[in-house]
Amino acid sequence: MKKKLLRFTLPLFLVVILCSFAWHKFYVSVTQIDYVPNKKRVEITSRIFIDDLEKALEKKFKKKLYLNSSREIENADVLIQEYIKEKIKISINKKAQNIEYLTREVEGDVLIVYSKIVISKKINTFEIFNSLLTDIYKEQQNIVHLNINSNKNSFLFTNSDTNQKIDY
Known part of the structure; x- marks a missing residue:
């Protein structure tokens, strides 16, 4: 009797759990930041769900x-650029940087935004502020992967944690 009950309730329980994940939307963006010394720039690629x-x-x-x-x-493009400049800010060696919007492309339901920062000096400190979409979703998470001076780091930015500083 217990086996029959388990055979019926376990699959039902799994279906309910899996359906709850399907109905819950995840709010996440991913940004890759790479320092390319031979090009004297920092390259920024942000992936954001279009909707x-x-x-x-x-x-x-x-x-x-x-x-x-x-x-x-x-x-x-102008509005996207203005929004992203407000929501992502970078300081290098304790100096605020101008993030130059380059272009964008679409991959499925994701908008990929390409930007750069022209920098000719060695990077000793790197500060980043990221509050993408936190004005819309309290649950928003912004993942940032850094590759600077051959050091790789990853950070999770949330509504309450929007700043990170790295010393090299």
Whole structure:
């Protein structure tokens, strides 16, 4: 009798658990930051879910952007750039840096944003602020992978933890 009950309830329990994961959306972005000394720059690649970014941009700018569609508004790149510059800030050797937006591309439901920082000096300290999408989702997590001076680090930024500093 117990085996029959277990055969019935265990699969049912697993289905309920798996369905709850399918209904819960994860809020995450991933940013890769690489120092390329021979090019004298820091390269930044951010991967952000398009629907989440659209929601944040609509809240900030009070207009629908319709990213990656035939209805996309004309100045979408400018608005994306402004939002990202507000939400990702980098200081190198205790000096705030200008992050230069390069371009973007789409991979499935993810927007990939490419940026760079021109830097000719050796990096001794690296500070990063990342609050992407935390204005929209309290559960937002932003993963940042760093490769600077051949040292690799990864950090998790959340709504309450938006800053990291690394000394080299």
